[in-house]
Amino acid sequence: MSKNAVIFGATSGIGKELAKLLVNDGYTVVITGRRTQKLKEIKDTSPEKYITIEHDVTDLDSSDQVFQQLREQFSQIDLIVYSSGMAEPNYDLEWKKELPSLETNVLGAVKIYGLAYNLFRAQGYGHLVGISSVAGIRGNRHVPAYFASKAFQNNYLESLWMKAQRSKAKIYVTDIAPGFVDTKMALGDTFGMASLEKATQQIYKAIQKKKKKAYITKRWRGIAFIMRMLPAWWIIRFA
Numbered sequence: 001m002s003k004n005a006v007i008f009g010a011t012s013g014i015g016k017e018l019a020k021l022l023v024n025d026g027y028t029v030v031i032t033g034r035r036t037q038k039l040k041e042i043k044d045t046s047p048e049k050y051i052t053i054e055h056d057v058t059d060l061d062s063s064d065q066v067f068q069q070l071r072e073q074f075s076q077i078d079l080i081v082y083s084s085g086m087a088e089p090n091y092d093l094e095w096k097k098e099l100p101s102l103e104t105n106v107l108g109a110v111k112i113y114g115l116a117y118n119l120f121r122a123q124g125y126g127h128l129v130g131i132s133s134v135a136g137i138r139g140n141r142h143v144p145a146y147f148a149s150k151a152f153q154n155n156y157l158e159s160l161w162m163k164a165q166r167s168k169a170k171i172y173v174t175d176i177a178p179g180f181v182d183t184k185m186a187l188g189d190t191f192g193m194a195s196l197e198k199a200t201q202q203i204y205k206a207i208q209k210k211k212k213k214a215y216i217t218k219r220w221r222g223i224a225f226i227m228r229m230l231p232a233w234w235i236i237r238f239a
């Protein structure tokens with residue numbers, strides 16, 4: 001039987017690239033995002049393998065409707081990936097700049113994580129993947145909401161992983177923590193930037209291995225270790 005996956009935030013970047021790898025591997029993939037035209041362009045590349053749902057994850061009630069639609073359309077869903085993300089530098093701590101990151105990376109994420117987990121519990125199995133970031137490791141004075149929201153995702157996903165360990169259902173939870181990946185979100189040419197293709201291939205391998213946590217690319221595992229040790233004064237000076 002062919003496998004079914006859903007990717008929240010698949011109109012560009014990591015979500016879009018991962019959807020392509022899954023389709024090449026025989027999955028039917030539901031792709032979501034706000035940009036209808038982007039969804040259509042992706043579907044046109046393989047109309048029978050992509051299903052599109054226009055969806056804004058910050059509209060929390062509509063997430064319930066999306067899952068209702070998924071339950072009606074599919075007898076089983078194997079994989080759900082939350083890749084939607086928002087980041088904006090906020091030097092003056094303007095509330096209107098903080099809010100979209102919190103709505104997308106915290107509230108929107110928790111809503112989808114919970115709906116996905118409960119769907120998997122009901123069907124007896126499934127794999128939830130969250131795309132967080134190495135940004136979750138320490139604070140950052142330029143983009144505080146983004147870094148804090150990614151720390152929230154790290155801990156929430158670990159909580160779900162722990163919950164899954166004690167569940168009768170066969171549920172896997174994977175936290176993918178990328179470093180810099182060459183997408184719109186990386187905000188220009190940054191230290192140690194990985195190509196989208198290389199990063200996404202490593203993400204897919206980590207998903208196939210059902211890892212608890214994966215740093216992308218692999219070198220970020222060591223960098224993450226060092227980042228945890230660095231004194232705050234060093235980060236203030238150099239980051």
Ligand SMILES: NC(=O)c1ccc[n+]([C@@H]2O[C@H](COP(=O)([O-])OP(=O)(O)OC[C@H]3O[C@@H](n4cnc5c(N)ncnc54)[C@H](OP(=O)(O)O)[C@@H]3O)[C@@H](O)[C@H]2O)c1
Pocket residue numbers: 008009010011012013014015032033034035038055056057058082083084085086104131132133134177178179180181182183184185186
């Ligand atoms: N690129 C990096 O260097 C990097 C590093 C670490 C972590 N990450 C994480 O990787 C994930 C994917 O980012 P990316 O690099 O692939 O950037 P991207 O190309 O900008 O993709 C972001 C995706 O999020 C979706 N999205 C944003 N707001 C949304 C909303 N309100 N509702 C639904 N979807 C929404 C966008 O779709 P629409 O605009 O169509 O809604 C888009 O598909 C993010 O969670 C990001 O934090 C990226």
